Amino acid sequence: MxxxxxxxxxxxxxxxxxxxxxxxxxxxxxxxxxxxxxxxxxxxxxxxxxxxxxxxxxxxxxxxxxxxxxFSPQVWVGIGSAALSGLLLVVARAVDHRRPGAGRAGRGELVEGRGAVTGRGTRQVSPGTKPGSRPQAPAHDDEFDDIEELLRRRGIQ
Missing domain, CATH: 1.10.287 (Helix Hairpins)
Structure with a gap:
């Protein structure tokens, strides 16, 4: 104008x-x-x-x-692919959490005092421990000693 x-x-x-x-x-x-x-x-x-x-x-x-x-089919295909991408991300996250041993140890990381758990559920030995021996228990804390004693008395542990 x-x-x-x-x-x-x-x-x-x-x-x-x-x-x-x-x-x-x-x-x-x-x-x-x-x-x-x-x-x-x-x-x-x-x-x-x-x-x-x-x-x-x-x-x-x-x-x-x-x-x-x-009114553009191209734009709607783009919106559909973005929605599908978001859905697949949510499904992948849900599948990852439903798998047994999917915590941090389930991904092959070392946990203090234990070996790493591989994806098939077999245990790898931590460096410094002998194969076939039980892993060492972590050092006891005074606060947890009372709780462990109560659990032992009730036969829970």
Whole structure:
């Protein structure tokens, strides 16, 4: 649009805003009338600074993007592949957690005082322990000694 068209649009919106401001001042009071004048003055300010045409370009670009999004099969295939990707990530995480021994030791990492558990459930011996010997128990803490004694008395451990 040319400059005359933008000026006509700004003038029309300013006149409509002024009429609303006058009505708001007469029927609702001073504060709503002043708010109406403030909003009305934004229209000529937007025209004089050139932002009125910028706002319409932004609105046009957003509407074209939304129309393309709604009616383009290529975009819907892209959305479908993104959704499928997210679904596969969730399923992979669920499968990983359902597998027996899927904790940290189940991934082949060493645990203090024990050998690493491989993916097939066999135990690898930690360096420093002899094959066939039981792994050493971790050092006892005074706080856990009482709990272990109670468990032994009840036959739980």
């Amino acid at each position: 040319d400059n005359v068209t933008w000026a006509a649009l700004a003038l029309t919106l300013t006149v409509l805003g002024s009429l609303y401001s006058w009505w708001a001042f007469r029927h609702r009071g001073l504060a709503p009338g002043l708010r109406g004048v403030a909003v009305t003055l934004l229209v000529p300010a937007a025209w004089l600074t050139g932002t009125l045409s910028m706002f319409t370009r932004i609105a046009t670009a957003i509407s074209q993007w939304a129309t393309t999004l709604a």
